[in-house]
Amino acid sequence: MAKNQRTSTARSPARPDVDSGIGELGPVIQRLRKEKDLLLTELAKLSGVAASTISRIENGKISPTYGVLARLGDALGVRWSDILGATESSFAPGCRAVDRADAGVKHTTARGLYEWLGTDLVTKDMEPTVISAEVENGAPLLEGHSGQELVYVLDGTIVFHMQHYAPLVLEAGDSVYFDANTPHAAYSRGRIARFLSVVSRPR
Numbered sequence: 001m002a003k004n005q006r007t008s009t010a011r012s013p014a015r016p017d018v019d020s021g022i023g024e025l026g027p028v029i030q031r032l033r034k035e036k037d038l039l040l041t042e043l044a045k046l047s048g049v050a051a052s053t054i055s056r057i058e059n060g061k062i063s064p065t066y067g068v069l070a071r072l073g074d075a076l077g078v079r080w081s082d083i084l085g086a087t088e089s090s091f092a093p094g095c096r097a098v099d100r101a102d103a104g105v106k107h108t109t110a111r112g113l114y115e116w117l118g119t120d121l122v123t124k125d126m127e128p129t130v131i132s133a134e135v136e137n138g139a140p141l142l143e144g145h146s147g148q149e150l151v152y153v154l155d156g157t158i159v160f161h162m163q164h165y166a167p168l169v170l171e172a173g174d175s176v177y178f179d180a181n182t183p184h185a186a187y188s189r190g191r192i193a194r195f196l197s198v199v200s201r202p203r
Helices: 026-035 040-047 051-058 066-076
Strands: 105-109 112-116 126-133 148-155 157-162 168-171 175-179 184-188 193-200
Touching: 026 051, 026 066, 040 051, 040 066, 051 066, 126 184, 148 157, 148 168, 157 193, 168 175, 184 193
Parallel strands: none
Antiparallel strands: 105 112, 112 126, 126 193, 148 175, 148 193, 157 168, 157 184
16 A cells, blocks of 8 residues: 555656655755755845855755754755655545655754655645654754644653743643744653644644
8 A cells, every 4th residue: 555645646847856754955955946046145145044054054964953954944845755755646535645664754953853644745734744853952042933743752851941931841742832033942751752742833
């Protein structure tokens, strides 16, 4: 049986090729930037991400966090959940996408391993991701991005940081729903922990 099953045959505009495994997004960002005839400094101004940071991402020297990806995507007019998959079927009434265990599109960041789900359907209003969080080491790096977000702990213990709030310890089965525009971060405590993140970013 195919991994993804859909009843919709609607198609989206062509998207750049993206490695469906644990790949680097730097070449994709560079390609999109050049397609829009943007200099590094211009993309930096549009996204609020430093030109030096964008350059290091494009050259594979650092891996972007979700917050950075979201800001770059907004500036480039794309959503990463729409370009990470191997097909281009648009979300439509009656459609569905199935991801088998540990078979989502994966990307490693400084925050941990991200497994993006439902990537075979584009134009979605939600971005579900299973994240294997890194252990907190030093001061937490807080970032915000557009939309609303739900964090649900699958296993282990998560320390959730959010601007204006005291750190929140979450165990398996606990969740927090919040305004994702407010800077935030989630780290594991003691060992690698996994949580489901669902970001709602209506078009």
